[in-house]
Amino acid sequence: MSNKFIGQSIKRREDKRFITGKGRYTDDIVLPGMLHAHFVRSPYAHARVSSIDLDEAKAMPGVIAIYTGDDLADVNGVPCGWQVNFRDGEAMREPKHPMLIPTGSTAKHVGDAVAVVIAETKDIAIDAAELVMVEWEELPAVAAPADALLPDAPKVHEQFPDNKAFDWTFGNPIEEVDAAMEKAAHITELEFVNQRVVPNAMEPRAYIGSYDETFDKYTLYTSTQNPHLIRLLMCAFVLGIPEHKVRVVGPDVGGGFGSKIYHYTEEALVTWSSKQLGQPVKWTSDRSEAFLTDAHGRDHATKAEMGFDADGNILGLRIKTVANMGAYLSTFAPAVPTYLHGTLLQGLYTTPKINIDMTCVFTHTVAVDAYRGAGRPEATYLLERLMDLAALEMGRDPAELRFQNFIPPFDGVEQPGYQTQVALQYDSGNYEAVLKRGLEMLAYDDFRKEQAEAAKTNKILGVGFSTYVEACGIAPSAVVGSLGARAGLFESAQVRVQPTGKVSVFTGSHSHGQGHETTFVQVVADKLGIPMDDVDLVHGDSDTIAFGMGTYGSRSLAVGGSAIVKSIDKILEKGGKIAAHKLECAEGDLEYAEGKWTVKGTDKSISFGDVALTAYVPHIYPAGLEPGLDFSSFYDPANFTYPFGCHIAVVEVDKETGKVTLKRMIAVDDVGNVINPMIVDGQIHGGLAQGIGQALFEGTIYDENGQLTNGSYMDYCMPRADDLPMFETDRQVTPCPHNPLGVKGAGEAGAIGSTPAVVNAVIDALWSAGHKPKDILMPLTSERVWQAMN
Amino acid sequence: MQVEINVNGKARKAEVEDRTLLVYFLRDTLQLTGTHVGCDTSSCGACTVHLDGGAVKSCTLLAAQADGCSVTTIEGLAIQDTPTTMQLHPLQEGFKECHGLQCGYCTPGMIMTAADLLKRNPTPSEEEIRFALEGNICRCTGYHNIVKSIQWAATHTTKPEPNQQEEPIDADKHLFTNDVTTGEVVETH
Numbered sequence: 017m018s019n020k021f022i023g024q025s026i027k028r029r030e031d032k033r034f035i036t037g038k039g040r041y042t043d044d045i046v047l048p049g050m051l052h053a054h055f056v057r058s059p060y061a062h063a064r065v066s067s068i069d070l071d072e073a074k075a076m077p078g079v080i081a082i083y084t085g086d087d088l089a090d091v092n093g094v095p096c097g098w099q100v101n102f103r104d105g106e107a108m109r110e111p112k113h114p115m116l117i118p119t120g121s122t123a124k125h126v127g128d129a130v131a132v133v134i135a136e137t138k139d140i141a142i143d144a145a146e147l148v149m150v151e152w153e154e155l156p157a158v159a160a161p162a163d164a165l166l167p168d169a170p171k172v173h174e175q176f177p178d179n180k181a182f183d184w185t186f187g188n189p190i191e192e193v194d195a196a197m198e199k200a201a202h203i204t205e206l207e208f209v210n211q212r213v214v215p216n217a218m219e220p221r222a223y224i225g226s227y228d229e230t231f232d233k234y235t236l237y238t239s240t241q242n243p244h245l246i247r248l249l250m251c252a253f254v255l256g257i258p259e260h261k262v263r264v265v266g267p268d269v270g271g272g273f274g275s276k277i278y279h280y281t282e283e284a285l286v287t288w289s290s291k292q293l294g295q296p297v298k299w300t301s302d303r304s305e306a307f308l309t310d311a312h313g314r315d316h317a318t319k320a321e322m323g324f325d326a327d328g329n330i331l332g333l334r335i336k337t338v339a340n341m342g343a344y345l346s347t348f349a350p351a352v353p354t355y356l357h358g359t360l361l362q363g364l365y366t367t368p369k370i371n372i373d374m375t376c377v378f379t380h381t382v383a384v385d386a387y388r389g390a391g392r393p394e395a396t397y398l399l400e401r402l403m404d405l406a407a408l409e410m411g412r413d414p415a416e417l418r419f420q421n422f423i424p425p426f427d428g429v430e431q432p433g434y435q436t437q438v439a440l441q442y443d444s445g446n447y448e449a450v451l452k453r454g455l456e457m458l459a460y461d462d463f464r465k466e467q468a469e470a471a472k473t474n475k476i477l478g479v480g481f482s483t484y485v486e487a488c489g490i491a492p493s494a495v496v497g498s499l500g501a502r503a504g505l506f507e508s509a510q511v512r513v514q515p516t517g518k519v520s521v522f523t524g525s526h527s528h529g530q531g532h533e534t535t536f537v538q539v540v541a542d543k544l545g546i547p548m549d550d551v552d553l554v555h556g557d558s559d560t561i562a563f564g565m566g567t568y569g570s571r572s573l574a575v576g577g578s579a580i581v582k583s584i585d586k587i588l589e590k591g592g593k594i595a596a597h598k599l600e601c602a603e604g605d606l607e608y609a610e611g612k613w614t615v616k617g618t619d620k621s622i623s624f625g626d627v628a629l630t631a632y633v634p635h636i637y638p639a640g641l642e643p644g645l646d647f648s649s650f651y652d653p654a655n656f657t658y659p660f661g662c663h664i665a666v667v668e669v670d671k672e673t674g675k676v677t678l679k680r681m682i683a684v685d686d687v688g689n690v691i692n693p694m695i696v697d698g699q700i701h702g703g704l705a706q707g708i709g710q711a712l713f714e715g716t717i718y719d720e721n722g723q724l725t726n727g728s729y730m731d732y733c734m735p736r737a738d739d740l741p742m743f744e745t746d747r748q749v750t751p752c753p754h755n756p757l758g759v760k761g762a763g764e765a766g767a768i769g770s771t772p773a774v775v776n777a778v779i780d781a782l783w784s785a786g787h788k789p790k791d792i793l794m795p796l797t798s799e800r801v802w803q804a805m806n
Numbered sequence: 807m808q809v810e811i812n813v814n815g816k817a818r819k820a821e822v823e824d825r826t827l828l829v830y831f832l833r834d835t836l837q838l839t840g841t842h843v844g845c846d847t848s849s850c851g852a853c854t855v856h857l858d859g860g861a862v863k864s865c866t867l868l869a870a871q872a873d874g875c876s877v878t879t880i881e882g883l884a885i886q887d888t889p890t891t892m893q894l895h896p897l898q899e900g901f902k903e904c905h906g907l908q909c910g911y912c913t914p915g916m917i918m919t920a921a922d923l924l925k926r927n928p929t930p931s932e933e934e935i936r937f938a939l940e941g942n943i944c945r946c947t948g949y950h951n952i953v954k955s956i957q958w959a960a961t962h963t964t965k966p967e968p969n970q971q972e973e974p975i976d977a978d979k980h981l982f983t984n985d986v987t988t989g990e991v992v993e994t995h
């Protein structure tokens with residue numbers, strides 16, 4: 017153990033390749049003889065494939081093969097990894113998500129694929145795809161979740177005429193919540209839409225399937241967040257090929273934000289067709305295709321009510337939500353509105369009674385699944401919008417109202433964790449402190465004075481608060497198993513000490529921007545007391561790494577890092593035996609520090625490198641001990657981790673035009689212990705931008721035919737550099753009491769807290785000028801804000 | 807058709823289809839895969855390179871339009887001392903120093919755009935930096951550290967840009983720029 021690297025803003029080791037153009041993303045890979053795939057996709061949200069004519073396309077020089085759904089009759093669809101049953105016990109409805117829509121069946125969203133053209137070049141594949149003649153019978157479509165429940169709504173799957181995937185209720189019995197609300201002196205009621213957004217990782221999805229006949233072995237290069245999971249799903253559920261005959265590599269991946277967790281049909285198709293053709297097959301999505309086929313996020317329509325007594329204490333929370341699943345159930349989709357959302361509705365407050373009633377529906381849109389925060393942003397949006405609105409309605413100060421209702425501090429060691437009304441037990445928290453710090457940074461009293469002045473002008477000011485808690489470090493396998501997960505959510509790590517004392521670390525986590533190659537190495541180097549240069553991290557290859565569940569849910573360090581620590585503990589334990597033998601002392605007489613074992617109270621010591629060499633040249637060696645110094649571990653967390661924080665937005669609203677300018681974004685986050693502050697800040701910044709993006713800029717627009725009308729970067733507005741201020745961040749540290757690093761996870765926090773803070777700020781600005789809207793639909797465009805004032 | 811383009815200081819001749827975009831010429835023909843493609847509407851800037859010294863979106867330009875021109879890509883920005891050692895451009899240093907990148911996908915485009923800005927305006931304000939990055943999307947960083955990276959580079963000695971100064975290309979000087987509003991590449995003279 018040493019203390020050189022943990023807690024330091026070490027510059028990232030992975031940067032060199034990216035800043036010099038040497039990053040290696042999937043689309044950068046060229047294999048000998050590689051062919052190119054292009055998909056023929058439905059231009060309609062709902063349409064029957066009457067016939068497909070391939071003749072002309074097949075005749076085009078350079079076209080190697082064209083497959084349709086009819087060629088894939090015995091290939092399964094892509095599976096769903098989480099089962100949430102109806103409240104009455106009926107099993108979740110799982111329509112098949114086929115690779116390609118066969119003739120006679122219906123495409124269920126724009127972009128649903130009917131054929132794949134494989135050709136010598138990408139251009140030929142694209143040209144030939146134009147010549148594939150599909151005769152479509154267009155059918156009526158439904159895109160909005162609430163519309164899907166109307167009695168005459170078009171049916172997405174004939175066999176499920178009510179369009180429900182499942183319904184679900186959670187928390188305290190509704191009668192108890194109703195009774196609590198009866199007693200309320202004030203009920204704040206809010207109907208709102210948490211709109212559908214598109215993750216938009218900058219690297220479009222890309223896959224290369226390659227089959228090697230000599231070894232009867234497949235390789236799939238994929239822009240994924242979890243190579244092993246893709247291998248498991250593809251082998252066991254889709255293609256039925258033996259797992260040990262498949263290598264899945266996730267090379268450099270250009271962002272994920274959730275959208276690259278899932279197993280997509282195109283992954284299986286390039287793999288399958290590479291064997292049919294005996295040549296590698298590459299497919300790279302273009303951006304328009306990405307809008308139509310990447311899983312989207314959010315998409316809830318909600319009615320929420322929060323009841324308060326006359327003093328402002330929260331008495332109850334009652335929620336009805338309809339959540340959109342899209343046309344098919346994507347890998348983790350059912351978990352997002354349920355166990356990643358309903359379980360967070362306690363927030364930071366002592367609310368005694370909570371009930372959520374959730375209906376998850378199919379629509380003629382691409383699947384919705386986890387997007388940065390996955391369920392927790394929706395829960396936070398709901399709670400924090402209610403809190404600020406309640407304060408406005410009751411004439412209370414929004415910060416005061418929160419202080420009054422906060423769960424008191426608990427460290428999870430001396431004081432027990434906090435048992436919520438919605439199943440989870442928070443590990444440790446100190447909520448007042450982050451809000452206090454946020455108010456200090458804001459200079460709250462001064463701000464209110466400034467606001468009062470501004471209210472007299474055309475540029476009014478508003479402040480919005482959001483204090484959030486989330487659940488990361490996903491997740492204890494037994495717990496998620498009991499909630500419907502069809503996978504364990506542990507992580508694996510192998511630490512291999514080479515004879516010269518150099519160390520290779522293999523992790524099942526996967527970096528697509530998070531900086532694992534630096535952070536994880538900081539941990540290893542410190543725990544072993546050796547230089548960072550002596551340690552390398554390997555990730556993203558199912559052939560070199562034993563197993564992995566990948567990176568999402570802010571789990572890499574909390575779960576993957578903990579697995580590494582477990583392996584290091586085993587290394588040091590075995591190393592101690594070797595050291596004791598060499599130093600001719602009892603193991604208990606040794607202490608390990610700064611890269612060597614020392615006999616306590618003496619200067620007799622042996623270095624880590626000498627012990628490593630001894631392990632591989634075991635001439636003078638403890639009897640019965642195996643040679644080698646190489647350990648694998650699996651870490652299954654004891655609980656989720658619960659980061660929390662306070663986000664505060666200050667906006668200026670132009671009364672004439674409704675234009676919102678974000679003036680300040682303050683974020684005080686507590687993500688537990690921090691290994692690399694620079695990287696954690698970067699994660700917070702990126703999350704903030706996406707959260708602000710949802711509040712002010714982003715959102716899909718579907719027309720009545722289920723067409724996505726803003727499916728390009730020209731039309732889908734994302735935050736650009738000149739839309740955002742410099743962020744003001746600070747940190748508090750309440751360690752996680754149940755993992756060895758005390759870390760909680762920082763990947764999603766920014767996106768979870770910021771959205772309601774920004775919307776609250778705009779509402780606050782309008783109230784300061786005498787307008788009293790309860791809600792403005794996100795994204796808060798100038799037009800919508802102007803309308804709220806006129 | 808045949809094009810001859812000076813890329814990172816080397817004359818490169820190749821047969822391309824008329825419709826081949828410059829970005830695919832760089833990525834597929836020359837295998838310079840540091841230049842990325844993030845969109846199909848000229849909106850993201852991941853493909854930004856320098857054409858005769860100015861930043862352009864290489865997805866918005868045919869390879870044919872660059873015939874006779876000189877192109878610098880991210881691979882040509884550092885000064886290569888030996889096959890395995892190089893002096894990074896101050897912007898490359900700055901992005902590393904200030905954590906201006908996460909997944910790295912937007913990074914080459916960001917750096918090339920920023921290099922163009924610093925050439926025109928060696929001491930830009932925060933606002934000028936943000937405005938200059940308007941055509942480049944980063945989904946990871948929230949831009950905060952990208953702005954800082956460029957500020958860092960602006961205050962550290964700018965080493966000469968290697969490929970700008972060597973072998974002026976024979977053909978007549980084209981000057982291209984991206985029209986700020988439409989994103990289209992226009993020839994300015």
Ligand code: FES
Pocket residue numbers: 842843844845846847848849850851852853854863864865866
């Ligand atoms: S690839 Fe997006 S602007 Fe060129």
Ligand code: FES
Pocket residue numbers: 218270271529906907908909910911912913943944945946947
């Ligand atoms: S670093 Fe990932 S898009 Fe900018």
